[in-house]
Amino acid sequence: MRTRCLTSNRQNGFTLIEMVVFLVVISVGLGALIAVYNQSLINSVDPVVRVKMLEIAQSQLDEITARKYDENTPTGGVPACGSAEPGAQACSFGLDSGENLANAASLDDVDDFHNYSATVSGYTSAVAVTLAGPELGIANGNAKRITVTVTAPTGDALTLSSYRVNF
Secondary structure (H helix, E strand, O other), X not given: OOOOOOOOOOOOOOOHHHHHHHHHHHHHHHHHHXXXXXXXXXXXXXXXXXXXXXXXXXXXXXXXXXXXXXXXXOOOOOOOOOOOOOOOOOOOOOOOOOOEOOEHHHOOEHHHHOOOXXXXXXXXXXXXXXXXXXXXXXXXXXXXXXXXXXXXXXXXXXXXXXXXXXX
């Protein structure tokens, strides 16, 4: 008695069409992943730029608010300029004699920095000082708003504001 061996004529593997479909699917998926990676790589510098802008703006704002409120305000702030206290002088606004926006060391009170600008490592800061008493519910001459705007080399801008009150 003879036994017959059954063999299959079927071969294992992939057809050419299956391989092409596989390559197309992998290519599309890989292309999407690379696009996401590329976008995250481009934006990875943004936080560094923003922190640098914030540091410059805060430094400028701190330098300005450390100055006297007004040219006519004595050291210590008493009596405040424009007040009804004996010996108080009238408040002024803007540059006084001997002060120059090109020389920050000559600026001795807050409002002297109005229209001041500086450039640090390609970042430009611009300062605006305005009388702002009504914004705080007090007399106009008794508060000044200091606004510092820093512009990065990329064109992005950051603005910080602070109030300085005549006390």
